Amino acid sequence: MKTSTLIIAAILYLSSSSEKKITGTISYDKHKYESIEHAHLLIKSGNKTVESIRIDSNGHFQIQRYFTQDLDLFFMAIGGPPTYLVTIRRDSPDSLDLNLTLPVVYKKNIEKVICPKCGKTDRIIPISYGFKEIILTGYTSEDGITYYSSDKGHLYHDGGCMENAFSPQWYCKRDKLEF
Numbered sequence: 001m002k003t004s005t006l007i008i009a010a011i012l013y014l015s016s017s018s019e020k021k022i023t024g025t026i027s028y029d030k031h032k033y034e035s036i037e038h039a040h041l042l043i044k045s046g047n048k049t050v051e052s053i054r055i056d057s058n059g060h061f062q063i064q065r066y067f068t069q070d071l072d073l074f075f076m077a078i079g080g081p082p083t084y085l086v087t088i089r090r091d092s093p094d095s096l097d098l099n100l101t102l103p104v105v106y107k108k109n110i111e112k113v114i115c116p117k118c119g120k121t122d123r124i125i126p127i128s129y130g131f132k133e134i135i136l137t138g139y140t141s142e143d144g145i146t147y148y149s150s151d152k153g154h155l156y157h158d159g160g161c162m163e164n165a166f167s168p169q170w171y172c173k174r175d176k177l178e179f
């Protein structure tokens with residue numbers, strides 16, 4: 001392909017997905033939780049971070065980019081892993097204003113947590129940080145990810161040692177998503 005053809009192809013590709021301007025506010029109980037100063041919003045495609053955006057101390061953020069595919073937004077504060085917030089679809093309106101509240105409380109269906117991404121309950125396991133009170137009896141590997149089993153027969157996803165008030169508590173094995 002000639003360079004000019006490539007440029008035209010690139011222009012067509014970009015114009016088929018318009019630039020989105022997304023503003024948003026993250027609210028949380030300032031009396032109950034630590035400050036979200038220096039927190040970031042991670043924009044992810046699959047498990048890969050494509051952009052990291054600073055959230056100001058009032059919880060405001062702004063995203064301006066082309067969405068050539070659906071992208072996931074994660075919240076990340078100092079001293080904890082990212083937690084899933086929302087998926088912005090490629091075909092969603094070009095101008096969005098999001099109001100998000102932390103920590104996220106997820107819906108349940110007959111006591112089972114519903115995955116915010118696939119909407120199902122069947123492949124969700126709890127995340128454990130530092131395995132504080134769990135007696136481990138074994139582990140299994142699936143798709144290169146290790147899961148731990150406890151003496152009570154439950155399966156856990158290892159969240160590592162760092163945890164804060166906003167850290168994800170659940171893991172969907174289908175989406176490989178921490179929420």
Ligand SMILES: [Zn+2]
Nearest residue numbers: 115118172175
């Ligand atoms: Zn899921």
